[in-house]
Amino acid sequence: MYSRAYKTIVSVPPLFWVGLFLLLPYALMFAHSFWLVRDGMLVHEWNWQNYVKLAQSPLYLDVLFRTARIAASVMVLSVFLGYPLAYYMSFHAGIRKELLYQLVIVPLWVSYLVRGYAWKTILGSEGVLNGFLQYLHITKEPVSYFLYSPFSVILMLTHIYTPFVFLPLYASLEHIPRNLIEASHDLGAGPRTTFLRVILPLSLPGLLAGATFAFVLTLGDFLGPLLVGGPSSVMIANIVQNLFGTAYDWPLGAAISVCILALTISLLFLTERLEKRWSFR
Amino acid sequence: MLLEVRQVAKRFGARDVLKSISLEIASGEFLTLLGESGSGKTTLLRLIAGFESPTSGEIWMNGARLDTLPPYKRHVNTVFQHYALFPHLTVQDNVAYGLRVTGVPAMEIPARAEAALRMVKMREYAEARPARLSGGQQQRVALARALVNRPQLLLLDEPLSALDANLRKEMQGELKALQRELGITFLFVTHDQEEAMALSDRIALLRDGELEQVASPREIYARPATRYAAQFVGQTNLLEAEVREGIASCGSLNWPTTMQPGPAVFSLRPEAIRLGSQAGPTPYAVRFRARIHQQVFAGSTENLEVDCAGQVLRVRIPARGTLSGEQEFFFEPADAILVRR
Numbered sequence: 001m002y003s004r005a006y007k008t009i010v011s012v013p014p015l016f017w018v019g020l021f022l023l024l025p026y027a028l029m030f031a032h033s034f035w036l037v038r039d040g041m042l043v044h045e046w047n048w049q050n051y052v053k054l055a056q057s058p059l060y061l062d063v064l065f066r067t068a069r070i071a072a073s074v075m076v077l078s079v080f081l082g083y084p085l086a087y088y089m090s091f092h093a094g095i096r097k098e099l100l101y102q103l104v105i106v107p108l109w110v111s112y113l114v115r116g117y118a119w120k121t122i123l124g125s126e127g128v129l130n131g132f133l134q135y136l137h138i139t140k141e142p143v144s145y146f147l148y149s150p151f152s153v154i155l156m157l158t159h160i161y162t163p164f165v166f167l168p169l170y171a172s173l174e175h176i177p178r179n180l181i182e183a184s185h186d187l188g189a190g191p192r193t194t195f196l197r198v199i200l201p202l203s204l205p206g207l208l209a210g211a212t213f214a215f216v217l218t219l220g221d222f223l224g225p226l227l228v229g230g231p232s233s234v235m236i237a238n239i240v241q242n243l244f245g246t247a248y249d250w251p252l253g254a255a256i257s258v259c260i261l262a263l264t265i266s267l268l269f270l271t272e273r274l275e276k277r278w279s280f281r
Numbered sequence: 282m283l284l285e286v287r288q289v290a291k292r293f294g295a296r297d298v299l300k301s302i303s304l305e306i307a308s309g310e311f312l313t314l315l316g317e318s319g320s321g322k323t324t325l326l327r328l329i330a331g332f333e334s335p336t337s338g339e340i341w342m343n344g345a346r347l348d349t350l351p352p353y354k355r356h357v358n359t360v361f362q363h364y365a366l367f368p369h370l371t372v373q374d375n376v377a378y379g380l381r382v383t384g385v386p387a388m389e390i391p392a393r394a395e396a397a398l399r400m401v402k403m404r405e406y407a408e409a410r411p412a413r414l415s416g417g418q419q420q421r422v423a424l425a426r427a428l429v430n431r432p433q434l435l436l437l438d439e440p441l442s443a444l445d446a447n448l449r450k451e452m453q454g455e456l457k458a459l460q461r462e463l464g465i466t467f468l469f470v471t472h473d474q475e476e477a478m479a480l481s482d483r484i485a486l487l488r489d490g491e492l493e494q495v496a497s498p499r500e501i502y503a504r505p506a507t508r509y510a511a512q513f514v515g516q517t518n519l520l521e522a523e524v525r526e527g528i529a530s531c532g533s534l535n536w537p538t539t540m541q542p543g544p545a546v547f548s549l550r551p552e553a554i555r556l557g558s559q560a561g562p563t564p565y566a567v568r569f570r571a572r573i574h575q576q577v578f579a580g581s582t583e584n585l586e587v588d589c590a591g592q593v594l595r596v597r598i599p600a601r602g603t604l605s606g607e608q609e610f611f612f613e614p615a616d617a618i619l620v621r622r
């Protein structure tokens with residue numbers, strides 16, 4: 001057993017760290033959301049004004065809904081890309097498993113910005129994709145919709161977040177005992193039935209974790225829209241960034257942040273409950 | 282014949298796990314594949330279940346080719362070594378799984394699943410999840426899950442190996458009773474020769490991917506075909522003898538035999554050697570004197586190790602107090618069984 005003093009000594013630094021760099025900023029943000037800006041000055045006057053403005057202004061709600069829509073699209077697309085990949089790698093890749101795994105991981109080491117600019121190069125009106133389409137005479141003019149649109153934002157974020165969906169999914173598929181699949185075949189279930197009745201239910205915790213990653217990370221993303229998005233794909237984090245920057249309305253930005261934080265935390269809470277219910281070990 | 286295994290071989294990489302196995306299983310039979318780990322017994326089972334396909338040879342069931350079918354199209358069910366119950370389903374749903382996926386009418390399913398659970402005395406656990414059950418209970422559920430489909434052939438892959446000794450004995454009895462009652466053919470895999478002897482109608486003894494002997498437990502015990510069979514099933518004394526003019530000699534022991542001249546190995550079970558004072562020697566009995574080396578009391582019997590002019594023999598006699606010094610023993614020449622190498 002460790003002594004009381006030892007326990008105190010080892011727990012103080014992490015508590016201090018979390019307190020200083022996590023709890024304190026959150027508390028400050030929370031406080032700011034109840035203050036206001038008057039004549040370009042921050043006034044420490046407690047009020048609900050920011051939240052009222054948020055609830056009444058269609059602009060912020062629209063952006064919030066759009067953000068949720070984009071996050072949901074990214075989530076669904078990454079799941080549809082990540083699941084087959086994880087399934088193939090876990091069950092059919094054989095000796096190529098290691099190599100494929102590296103191929104999924106390595107892009108994560110490349111800077112977010114570089115990947116963003118890569119998409120710009122691909123999607124732009126002078127870009128690779130448009131050049132190719134015109135070369136094949138499929139299009140006559142460059143397709144402007146490829147870049148600076150919700151499409152490009154969703155495409156880029158899907159590309160970036162698919163590995164985040166893949167990793168927990170792959171881990172949960174790898175954890176399914178192979179004799180369960182044999183047992184299912186043995187009892188007369190073909191590959192399709194086995195997938196639906198055994199593999200899919202047992203991979204739900206991983207699927208849920210991955211989908212949550214994709215959704216929550218997209219929800220807070222501001223670089224994607226900044227790099228490849230246009231006016232029609234402004235997301236809530238861009239608004240927050242703007243409010244804390246040029247617009248200089250920290251209280252309103254803080255209020256939006258509090259809302260997103262509450263949303264995220266309740267999502268995480270919900271998915272954790274579900275994950276617990278769906279894991280049977 | 283229910284099942285015919287015809288010259289089946291299986292190779293994994295450079296390793297020949299099974300080398301041309303031929304085996305027939307009759308309907309209603311309890312056949313045990315007995316062998317050490319690595320003998321290929323589980324591989325043979327997996328070939329019949331369809332989880333592996335043979336490198337060469339064929340498997341037929343009821344006159345139809347079996348080895349070309351995927352496992353889900355075979356009327357064969359398996360009880361897995363570690364049960365392989367679906368952790369996300371209740372006991373009831375585990376048992377009903379095979380019925381649901383093969384399109385048994387939904388109305389029939391609950392009654393059949395319940396009957397199967399009653400058969401293995403697990404009805405009161407129908408709503409539990411497998412993780413909450415003990416090993417023995419999981420074993421019963423796995424059995425019910427396989428039997429509910431009324432397979433013609435049930436494959437059991439060391440189903441009792443994970444249970445403790447007492448429970449194993451109990452389950453052996455239940456398995457045997459169940460098999461008799463249902464009349465389903467059982468193909469049972471084990472490395473435990475006692476278990477094989479207790480349960481089987483016939484034992485197929487495997488060694489390094491080859492069949493050593495296929496016979497009833499009594500036959501294998503009484504007339505082991507090979508040296509390995511004699512040693513693996515029960516205990517024995519292997520006598521390396523030289524046969525000359527109808528007499529086999531091994532050390533100071535000589536006994537008449539009808540075998541051809543030359544070197545030969547005989548198996549002599551410990552209980553075939555009796556103490557001189559015991560009743561029943563025929564005029565042909567081989568008598569010899571041996572020094573008591575070691576005596577282990579085993580309740581109704583005494584297990585002796587005796588030294589007969591440098592040759593150590595195992596002897597099992599009815600319990601009769603402590604022996605010492607040199608004693609007279611005898612055995613009947615007919616009990617010395619010639620075995621192949």
